[in-house]
Amino acid sequence: MDVGQQHHLDRTTGHRRDAAVLFADLSGFTQLVESVEPEIVYQVVRPLMDDLVDIARRHGGEIQQVLGDGFMCVFGLHATRGDEAERAVAAGLELVAAGGARLGRPSVHAGVETGEIYVTASWPPAGYGVWGRPVNLAKRLCDLAGPGELQIGPRAFARVRRRFGPARAARARLKGVTAPVLTHLIAPQRSPQQADGDRTMIDAA
Numbered sequence: 210m211d212v213g214q215q216h217h218l219d220r221t222t223g224h225r226r227d228a229a230v231l232f233a234d235l236s237g238f239t240q241l242v243e244s245v246e247p248e249i250v251y252q253v254v255r256p257l258m259d260d261l262v263d264i265a266r267r268h269g270g271e272i273q274q275v276l277g278d279g280f281m282c283v284f285g286l287h288a289t290r291g292d293e294a295e296r297a298v299a300a301g302l303e304l305v306a307a308g309g310a311r312l313g314r315p316s317v318h319a320g321v322e323t324g325e326i327y328v329t330a331s332w333p334p335a336g337y338g339v340w341g342r343p344v345n346l347a348k349r350l351c352d353l354a355g356p357g358e359l360q361i362g363p364r365a366f367a368r369v370r371r372r373f374g375p376a377r378a379a380r381a382r383l384k385g386v387t388a389p390v391l392t393h394l395i396a397p398q399r400s401p402q403q404a405d406g407d408r409t410m411i412d413a414a
Contacts, residue, residue, distance in 0.1 A: 223327050228326050228339075229296070230322055231282045231301055231319060232320050232348045233305075234279030236355075253315065254277070257307065257314050260307050265280070268297070268299055270297065273286075279351075282300070283339055286328065293323060294323040294365045294368035295369050298361060298369045301361075304319050305358060305359050309356070318358050319360070320346075320350025320359070320361070320362075322347040323364050324364050325343070326339050326341035326343055327339075328340075345386075346386070349390075353383065354394070358394055359394070360394055361376065361393040362390065362392065363393070377394040379391075379394070
């Protein structure tokens, strides 16, 4: 895990905050690991992961967890500016555009949701624990997204629809979530303003 800096909190207390949570993962990572030597995996993945982390941080996100093939990032961890969802979605679109066969890299998929989270001190070396439904939904949305796709949860999309325009909407059953969730797909290979008409569209107006 990597949060970029050491934080100090009373480990018996926590606080609530309205934030956006973004998960990003590499597509085909297991297949890559199974097919080439570990040194090659590192040479392929490390430059892409460095770029992805830079993108997230440039949009003001704080990396809370890094795994071999992805990470979790929080926008609004320390202060709420009101644009956390917009920054998370903008970062997500850049993240999924940073990979893909056309660039000779693994594809990237990502998920974003926003809402109230509970922030606590965590176990070293992580500085914070982040808990709440937006965290779980963002991870499940990331799992749902295909290569080169960004899936956005209903609360996040409600906040960004005027900026990013129509999205492809569907009700999806996510692992561990009782009721179907209205998801919104934006694929960066096409303009967010375009509609393809083969699934229900949510209008930006």
